[in-house]
Amino acid sequence: MLMGKGLFDEQQSGFVGTYSGIASAPQTREAIENADTIICIGTRFTDTITAGFTQHLAREKTIEIQPFAVRVGDHWFSGVPMDKALAALMTLSAPLAAEWATPQIVAPEAEEGAEGELTQKNFWATVQGALRPGILFSPIRDGRLWHCGAEAAL
Structure with missing residues (x-):
């Protein structure tokens, strides 16, 4: 979660x-x-x-x-x-x-940042593309930035 x-x-x-x-x-x-x-x-x-x-x-x-x-x-x-x-x-x-068996799940590749209209998908694809192992990322205001428009991503 x-x-x-x-x-x-x-x-x-x-x-x-x-x-x-x-x-x-x-x-x-x-x-x-x-x-x-x-x-x-x-x-x-x-x-x-x-x-x-x-x-x-x-x-x-x-x-x-x-x-x-x-x-x-x-x-x-x-x-x-x-x-x-x-x-x-x-x-x-x-x-x-x-x-216990360890699941063998491969994480999906990060999407490239998209150009064009600013949407939840394009915004987070751009952020994800910039992140590297060891970077600590904390969304603004206790996670509320992530939740803004989350319904549109569904």
């Missing part, structure tokens, strides 16, 4: 892209929506980060960890602090880690 984008190294094997429902790259969407288990840590499903609530995450395959509650499938457990839930999840999943 976009609000946690800076938390993970996108160069790590296993990184499949940023998930935003139907606005996701097709290979990212397929990898996330078809995963055996989806772990959502502190995730807030809002209209802007899900492209209008278009996420398709099967509840029965989802573990949601919030600051003081955890959901496993359809069952909520309140009063569980996030740090305790994460520690328990790490302990339970550690013996299984050797069996």
